Amino acid sequence: MSKKFLRVAYEKYDVAVIGGCAAGMAAAINAKRRNPKLNIAIIEKLPRLGKKILATGNGRCNLTNLNAKCSDYKNSDFVLHALVAYGPDRVIGFFESMGLLTYNDSEGRVYPRSNMAASVLDALRFEVENLGIDVVCDTPVENVKKTDGGFILNGNIKCRKLLIATGGKASPSQGSDGSGYALASSLGHTVTKLYPSLVPLTVNGNVKSLKGVRARNVTLTLTNGKTVKTTSGELLFTENGISGIAAMELASKVGELLDDVKCKPFTEVDFLPDFSEKELVDYLLNIRKIKGNCPVDVLFTGVLPWAIGVEICKAMKLYKQDRLISSLSNTDVVQVAKKAKKYELEISGAKGFANAQVTSGGVSVSEINPETMESKLCKGLYFAGEIIDVDAGCGGFNLQWAFASGLLAGENIW
Ligand SMILES: Cc1cc2nc3c(=O)[nH]c(=O)nc-3n(C[C@H](O)[C@H](O)[C@H](O)COP(=O)(O)OP(=O)(O)OC[C@H]3O[C@@H](n4cnc5c(N)ncnc54)[C@H](O)[C@@H]3O)c2cc1C
Structure with missing residues (x-):
């Protein structure tokens, strides 16, 4: 057992975020900024946070789209609240608050001014570090149990509130192997039929x-x-x-x-x-x-x-x-x-999923409160990002969803 793993074995968190990429980091940052006393951990299966971000937009990271609207998304009614609360302007503002400037092309696609996806990842991971959010890498969450006081992950990581932001099944070499669906199902959630999209x-x-x-x-x-x-x-x-x-x-x-x-x-x-x-x-x-x-x-x-x-x-x-x-x-x-x-x-x-950019399908939106991202079935459980049955076409819309739903969940998880 690694030292890191032993350390968390005795740790109890207010909030645990499973999945340290776009949605998970945005959620953890927003939660901690709003409630600095919260003891938050991001649990990530890969050795580092945010590997997929580096691959987005051909290495440039098309992080949102100025024209994003509900009708661009599957389950557009569900998306409404997150898009109103954290539309493209607020996502851009979120990155500006971390010192990352952006530009957009004629189709509204927004990129970091540096044209480097690494700048987007750096902005997020340094903010995670600055805020004192615990990062537990190399730790795939394989099971989760609901307890009276919250949740236990892998039998030894305790938390009061839990956010599942494990992404979908697309591009599993970047960590998203679909294991989050089993975690959601084990807590009573329905996962709709999954299809590779943008492939x-x-x-x-x-x-x-x-x-x-x-x-x-x-x-x-x-x-x-x-x-x-x-x-x-x-x-x-x-x-x-x-x-x-x-x-x-x-x-x-x-x-x-x-x-x-x-x-x-x-x-x-x-x-x-x-x-x-x-x-x-x-x-x-x-x-x-x-x-x-x-x-x-x-x-x-x-x-x-x-x-x-x-x-x-x-x-x-x-x-x-x-x-x-x-x-x-x-x-x-x-x-x-x-x-x-x-x-x-x-x-x-x-x-197939190995070549896909996005998963279509996921945790049923009928089981999630769109105003808070909290599960309607399991108190204290939240979802954000691609694991939810929401997806869109190319152009920055999927990251917009990951950031908006993450920020919204982070606002409400305390
Ligand atoms: C090649 C490529 C290019 C893309 N380009 C763009 C683009 O330019 N613009 C755009 O809008 N969208 C783009 N997308 C889509 C976009 O990247 C995703 O929709 C977005 O990253 C989803 O964010 P997420 O945080 O929900 O999930 P993910 O980014 O998939 O992150 C999930 C994280 O959870 C971790 N994880 C998974 N299971 C577990 C577990 N059991 N325990 C612990 N950790 C776990 C994973 O390792 C991963 O770090 C692209 C996708 C790909 C593959």
């Missing part, structure tokens, strides 16, 4: 020729006969599927659709959503006029990557080496324009 998709059919090709600003519509979800943004073709923000944001819905064996999910790609079909036909007719003696494979190069244009022509059987654009009939042009606006890919799956 690349795999497709039936060969997309190898497009591997590595990116299309900027496409629209994807997930269908199973009827429209299920529409996303927009960048699309990136991979060895056996599609990635990029527009594809990854469909992932959790793909998981749900594939659970239903009767339906086959497709995604319709609109490669040129800023053109109406008529505008695209007119554009292509003009290309036929000005580039008629060029090969068909450059028909789309004025608006799309070459390889995508070729695939669109191939799909309409209009591609032949040495065929000239001038040989396309008006009907061919209309057909090819339709294809560019509705290019179908059959989806075979979503990559």
Whole structure:
């Protein structure tokens, strides 16, 4: 048994926070700032706090989004209180209070001014240290028991109040291995079905020729006969599927659709959503006029990557080496324009939790008080962050939720 472990064996805390990343640290800091006398511990299974923060935003940490609103989230009604109490401005203010300045891009995504995720983690962990919050690392919490006076973790860490902020199942190499769900269940909570979200998709059919090709600003519509979800943004073709923000944001819905064996999910790609079909036909007719003696494979190069244009022509059987654009009939042009606006890919799956950024699903929101983050089933138990059945798309929304729900729980846990 490690020295650290022996030390906590005899310690009794007012508040124990299981999980030392975005939600857990925000909660512990807010709780301690408001009630400096509280004896608080963060119990973290990894050797250091906040490993996942370092990986966020491609190492830049997109820590919130100025435009975040309830409708961006699953279970939007539940999110309301946390978002009103700790919206993007207050999250930015929280970081400013620790000396961390930020900037935002044109889509409202907020990053640290240093452009380094490490700065976000440093701000949090130094504040944890400054406030005298106990940090107990290398300690996975494997079980929790409710007692008359509070809780006992792993049979030897006692606390009066408990916050579970263990994240979901996505990206387990950063600590979030889903073990928090078992802890929540053991205290009587329901965990909804879990799906990997913000993860690349795999497709039936060969997309190898497009591997590595990116299309900027496409629209994807997930269908199973009827429209299920529409996303927009960048699309990136991979060895056996599609990635990029527009594809990854469909992932959790793909998981749900594939659970239903009767339906086959497709995604319709609109490669040129800023053109109406008529505008695209007119554009292509003009290309036929000005580039008629060029090969068909450059028909789309004025608006799309070459390889995508070729695939669109191939799909309409209009591609032949040495065929000239001038040989396309008006009907061919209309057909090819339709294809560019509705290019179908059959989806075979979503990559798993190991590659996912977020978990969709979690502790049922019906069992948590949205005004305090306290369990409705177990007094003194609180939740924050991704472990709850709340998730959103790319753009800083998930960290916004982790910080807002953490700060709210911290305000109320004393
Ligand atoms: C690669 C990647 C990039 C991302 N980029 C962004 C981004 O730029 N913007 C954005 O908004 N979101 C981003 N996300 C999502 C975001 O990081 C998460 O939604 C957020 O970190 C969730 O915070 P959390 O504190 O609830 O959980 P987590 O950050 O997952 O932290 C949970 C912590 O609990 C610990 N833990 C788990 N189980 C136990 C246990 N049994 N005992 C003790 N400790 C335990 C873990 O080790 C971990 O430190 C990204 C995710 C990934 C994987």
